[in-house]
Amino acid sequence: MSDSIKEDKTIDLKGLPCPMPVVKVNKGIKQVDVGQVLKAIASDPGALTDFPAWAKTSGNEILKTDQEGDDIIFYIKRLK
Amino acid sequence: MDPKLHQEMLKAISDKLTGVMQMYLDTCSRCGICASACHVYASVPEFENTPVYRAESIRKIYKKYFKLQGKLLPMIGEAVDIDDNTADMLKKTAYSCTGCRRCMVYCPFGIDTQQIMSIAKLLLIKAESEPEILSMLADVSISKGDSLDSVKENFLKGLKKIEADVVEKWKLEAGKVAIPTEVENADILYVALAGAHSIVPAAAIFNAAGENWTLSFFEAVNFGAFVGDPSKTKLILDRIINEAIRLKVKEVCICECGTAYRVMAQLSGDKPFKVSSITQVHARYIREGRIKLKPLPADVSVTYHDPCQIARNGGVIDEPRYIIGQIAKDYREMSPDPKTNWCCGGGGGLVALGDETIDFRMKSSKVKADQVKKSRAKILITACENCHTQLDNLNEHYKLGVEVKFLSSMVADALIK
Numbered sequence: 001m002s003d004s005i006k007e008d009k010t011i012d013l014k015g016l017p018c019p020m021p022v023v024k025v026n027k028g029i030k031q032v033d034v035g036q037v038l039k040a041i042a043s044d045p046g047a048l049t050d051f052p053a054w055a056k057t058s059g060n061e062i063l064k065t066d067q068e069g070d071d072i073i074f075y076i077k078r079l080k
Numbered sequence: 081m082d083p084k085l086h087q088e089m090l091k092a093i094s095d096k097l098t099g100v101m102q103m104y105l106d107t108c109s110r111c112g113i114c115a116s117a118c119h120v121y122a123s124v125p126e127f128e129n130t131p132v133y134r135a136e137s138i139r140k141i142y143k144k145y146f147k148l149q150g151k152l153l154p155m156i157g158e159a160v161d162i163d164d165n166t167a168d169m170l171k172k173t174a175y176s177c178t179g180c181r182r183c184m185v186y187c188p189f190g191i192d193t194q195q196i197m198s199i200a201k202l203l204l205i206k207a208e209s210e211p212e213i214l215s216m217l218a219d220v221s222i223s224k225g226d227s228l229d230s231v232k233e234n235f236l237k238g239l240k241k242i243e244a245d246v247v248e249k250w251k252l253e254a255g256k257v258a259i260p261t262e263v264e265n266a267d268i269l270y271v272a273l274a275g276a277h278s279i280v281p282a283a284a285i286f287n288a289a290g291e292n293w294t295l296s297f298f299e300a301v302n303f304g305a306f307v308g309d310p311s312k313t314k315l316i317l318d319r320i321i322n323e324a325i326r327l328k329v330k331e332v333c334i335c336e337c338g339t340a341y342r343v344m345a346q347l348s349g350d351k352p353f354k355v356s357s358i359t360q361v362h363a364r365y366i367r368e369g370r371i372k373l374k375p376l377p378a379d380v381s382v383t384y385h386d387p388c389q390i391a392r393n394g395g396v397i398d399e400p401r402y403i404i405g406q407i408a409k410d411y412r413e414m415s416p417d418p419k420t421n422w423c424c425g426g427g428g429g430l431v432a433l434g435d436e437t438i439d440f441r442m443k444s445s446k447v448k449a450d451q452v453k454k455s456r457a458k459i460l461i462t463a464c465e466n467c468h469t470q471l472d473n474l475n476e477h478y479k480l481g482v483e484v485k486f487l488s489s490m491v492a493d494a495l496i497k
């Protein structure tokens with residue numbers, strides 16, 4: 001959990017080779033209902049550019065991006 | 081079938097019918113030589129795994145609509161209609177071909193089945209039956225090109241996180257930047273993948289060679305090419321070409337990604353810069369004495385997997401062997417002629433399709449696994465992201481007991497200060 005955002009599902013994408021983090025987040029978002037939040041934990045800095053671009057093209061919203069040590073944590077709301 | 085879609089599919093075929101493509105479609109003698117040249121058939125010997133079977137899925141449609149005999153007497157020429165079953169049939173043929181073009185080397189007429197499959201992929205796009213993941217990945221790449229300013233901010237944040245890793249591999253002189261970006265008139269624009277492993281070793285080597293280089297804001301891989309969509313392929317490519325032109329760089333160096341290299345080097349027309357693969361650049365640095373490498377202990381045996389798009393289809397064959405010759409004393413070739421090295425079995429977008437294709441990828445690449453096993457090497461080196469992932473999967477599945485490594489990371493680890 002982060003501040004006021006509560007996730008409905010968490011996926012661990014750490015250490016995955018290109019382009020698997022995007023492939024898996026695209027799959028993961030379909031496993032939560034519209035309006036729910038997916039928490040995705042990535043380790044590769046490439047996710048910082050890939051995920052916003054993916055959210056834009058897939059029509060979902062990144063509510064927040066946190067960094068904890070080497071982990072990059074995205075809270076993504078399914079919009080459609 | 082919707083008549084409009086039918087028309088669009090016919091138009092798509094017609095647009096692809098260049099003289100060379102018609103030669104490929106008209107001249108096959110069905111001799112079958114290509115069958116055992118394909119890793120899919122060599123691993124799983126069933127007729128539908130042959131290149132000629134795949135090509136026939138398009139050839140029969142071509143005969144029906146573009147050849148007189150097929151139009152008049154379709155039953156004689158085995159001509160088939162485009163109908164509601166076409167997409168299902170083409171999915172099987174198009175996405176069981178990795179585009180390795182090994183069959184072409186053996187075919188007496190040089191028929192390029194991968195090119196014929198590009199028609200199948202285009203028809204699938206028209207029928208909205210292409211793999212959704214590949215189109216999604218292509219759209220993500222295009223979206224980055226459309227919003228460069230927001231990409232830049234996050235990209236630079238990401239680079240900050242890996243700068244220390246670069247310096248750990250190669251210590252910089254005071255005042256030097258570990259990962260330069262936006263350098264006008266740079267000698268090299270390096271185009272990496274969206275992953276630290278594709279940037280860190282390369283950056284350390286550029287810095288060790290004293291290169292005047294700059295890192296691209298875009299990832300090299302072209303998912304438009306994997307999905308077989310010419311307009312998306314061009315949009316993804318143009319992001320990099322425009323960046324190279326804007327920065328007035330002399331050379332664009334493509335990271336360890338076979339498709340990215342082939343698309344940039346061979347399928348992008350005239351450009352005001354030279355195109356190199358990172359392997360070619362590293363070989364050049366060694367020849368010019370700009371970097372020096374420390375060899376591995378003599379008992380460490382290595383072998384090299386030639387990525388099809390870089391070696392057979394890109395001509396980069398001697399350079400990796402020259403580099404490995406500087407690092408390893410015990411090098412073992414996997415096949416007498418590198419041009420006929422087996423495909424890893426993960427190309428053509430199959431690796432990006434992940435779990436969906438893993439069963440097929442493992443079964444259809446048994447010959448590659450056998451080739452690796454036979455080498456008895458401890459380290460399996462390659463120079464392509466796609467191949468690396470697939471070889472890692474094969475290593476686990478067939479218990480090959482090798483360590484799969486990128487050539488660039490071996491070079492970075494061997495740098496002598």
Ligand code: SF4
Pocket residue numbers: 107108109110111112113114115131132186187188189190191
């Ligand atoms: S080797 Fe060439 S001519 Fe022979 S069946 Fe294969 S594609 Fe046709």
Ligand code: SF4
Pocket residue numbers: 117118119120130131134176177178179180181182183184193194423
């Ligand atoms: S290009 Fe490769 S995978 Fe495709 S048919 Fe030819 S040998 Fe088989």
